[in-house]
Amino acid sequence: MHSNLWVEETFEDFLGLKFKVEKVLFSGKSEFQTVDVVETKGHGKMLLNDGLIMVTERDEFAYHDMITHVPLFVHPEPKNVLVIGGGDGGTAREVLRHVNVEKCTMVEIDAMVVNACREHIPQTSSALDHEKMNLVIGDGVKFVKQTKEKFDVIIVDSTDPIGPAAPLFGEEFYQDVFNCLTDDGIVVSQGESSWYALEIQQSLLKVLNAVFPKCYLYSFSNLTYPGGLWSFTFASKKYHPINDFDRQRVSNSKLEFDYYNAALHSASFALPSFAQKGLKGLIEND
Numbered sequence: 187m188h189s190n191l192w193v194e195e196t197f198e199d200f201l202g203l204k205f206k207v208e209k210v211l212f213s214g215k216s217e218f219q220t221v222d223v224v225e226t227k228g229h230g231k232m233l234l235n236d237g238l239i240m241v242t243e244r245d246e247f248a249y250h251d252m253i254t255h256v257p258l259f260v261h262p263e264p265k266n267v268l269v270i271g272g273g274d275g276g277t278a279r280e281v282l283r284h285v286n287v288e289k290c291t292m293v294e295i296d297a298m299v300v301n302a303c304r305e306h307i308p309q310t311s312s313a314l315d316h317e318k319m320n321l322v323i324g325d326g327v328k329f330v331k332q333t334k335e336k337f338d339v340i341i342v343d344s345t346d347p348i349g350p351a352a353p354l355f356g357e358e359f360y361q362d363v364f365n366c367l368t369d370d371g372i373v374v375s376q377g378e379s380s381w382y383a384l385e386i387q388q389s390l391l392k393v394l395n396a397v398f399p400k401c402y403l404y405s406f407s408n409l410t411y412p413g414g415l416w417s418f419t420f421a422s423k424k425y426h427p428i429n430d431f432d433r434q435r436v437s438n439s440k441l442e443f444d445y446y447n448a449a450l451h452s453a454s455f456a457l458p459s460f461a462q463k464g465l466k467g468l469i470e471n472d
């Protein structure tokens with residue numbers, strides 16, 4: 187008998203994305219959220235937190251390339267990197283491909299996400315035992331308030347602004363992020379959908395503008411998130427994401443990518459006009 191199981195991610199009350207499920211690999215409920223890993227028909231293994239798609243094996247490379255390599259190729263010498271959230275491990279995996287990175291600290295609030303991905307999605311979790319990896323199970327909000335360390339790049343790889351991730355979109359958190367960045371530090375954050383979440387983008391960018399001198403938004407194509415076009419914010423104490431980007435470093439690194447490349451790096455900051463209009467005064471993208 188064929189399985190007739192589908193997962194459906196609904197957005198508000200007017201949109202649903204459905205994926206055919208071959209097998210449920212893990213289902214649990216932590217103190218923070220429900221955590222599911224399923225084997226889908228067309229997109230490989232998929233992680234869902236509270237029923238929302240976090241990663242699929244088919245397209246995770248686009249998200250993880252763009253959240254990681256854009257700031258790590260702008261900062262001239264990123265040695266100490268902090269990832270907040272990112273429990274699937276895909277962002278840390280990409281950070282650790284940069285040979286100049288000496289340490290990658292990842293602060294994920296939910297051990298169940300990390301354990302489920304370690305067991306069922308090695309594609310993303312493969313670098314979690316890397317010798318340069320410092321995995322902390324804890325609240326990223328508390329971590330940035332308390333740490334005495336300084337980071338060159340901070341990557342906020344969070345869920346949507348609900349539950350424990352809500353403070354990750356607030357001003358107090360970004361003030362603490364600013365304080366634990368080096369003098370030329372960069373923070374990149376999961377920036378939601380330009381199609382469906384303009385208000386969240388506006389609010390996040392207002393917060394970033396209150397704290398950082400330079401704020402930008404860049405986007406990429408994500409196959410499995412509602413609307414397809416997804417964004418990251420880029421806030422910086424010093425560097426411009428295009429003018430201070432030396433494309434030669436990408437070829438010198440000898441790294442190979444399936445999504446990121448030097449041309450796309452700069453092009454990703456060119457936004458569709460509707461997004462530019464909606465974010466007028468909040469971003470420095472030309």
Ligand code: SAM
Pocket residue numbers: 218235239240241249270271272273274293294295296299324325326327343344345346350351352354376
């Ligand atoms: N790529 C994903 C997306 O945008 O849908 C996000 C990936 S990752 C799985 C997001 C992680 O952020 C979740 O595992 C969640 O537990 C974690 N998270 C949420 N709030 C957090 C907090 N306050 N501190 C640390 N991690 C947090």
